[in-house]
Amino acid sequence: xxxxxxxxxxxxxxxxxxxxxxxxxxxxxxxxxxxxxxxxxxxxxxxxxxxxxxxxxxxxxxxxxxxxxxxxxxxxxxxxxxxxxxxxxxxxxxxxxxxxxxxxxxxxxxxx
Numbered sequence: 001x002x003x004x005x006x007x008x009x010x011x012x013x014x015x016x017x018x019x020x021x022x023x024x025x026x027x028x029x030x031x032x033x034x035x036x037x038x039x040x041x042x043x044x045x046x047x048x049x050x051x052x053x054x055x056x057x058x059x060x061x062x063x064x065x066x067x068x069x070x071x072x073x074x075x076x077x078x079x080x081x082x083x084x085x086x087x088x089x090x091x092x093x094x095x096x097x098x099x100x101x102x103x104x105x106x107x108x109x110x111x112x
Contacts, residue, residue, distance in 0.1 A: 020106055026051045028106045032099045038091065049083045049106055056082060080107065 016022070019031040027050045035045040060079035062071045077092045080103050092100065 016109075017102070017105065019102060020109070022109065023048070028109055030099075030102045030106045032102070033096060034099075036091070036094065038086070044087075047087055047103060048085045049080070049103065049110075050085075051110055052079075052083055052107075076104075080104075083107075 021029045023029060027048050029046050029048045031046050035043045037043055056079065060075050060082060062075045078089050081087050081089045081092050
């Protein structure tokens with residue numbers, strides 16, 4: 001799934017996943033499926049994404065119409081890491097796919 005997917009449907013009956021929380025400052029906290037250990041030995045079981053800006057999108061999307069799937073996926077991981085609190089792109093590489101997809105779903109809540 002790419003970050004250019006349609007926005008999440010906020011209509012009644014389409015409840016938020018139980019592992020996602022929208023905060024008063026419009027950031028989104030995602031509860032991961034398991035705890036992860038950061039390089040500084042800190043344990044993380046949640047990731048909070050701040051709301052992205054247009055500048056964020058311009059900075060992290062691959063340039064040119066010829067971007068391949070790998071370039072797009074790498075740009076997406078860097079983009080999500082930049083929005084996340086204290087998370088690096090290398091940490092993103094170590095996430096289980098289910099947790100990475102949770103971050104992608106959370107990003108969709110910014111696109112309404």
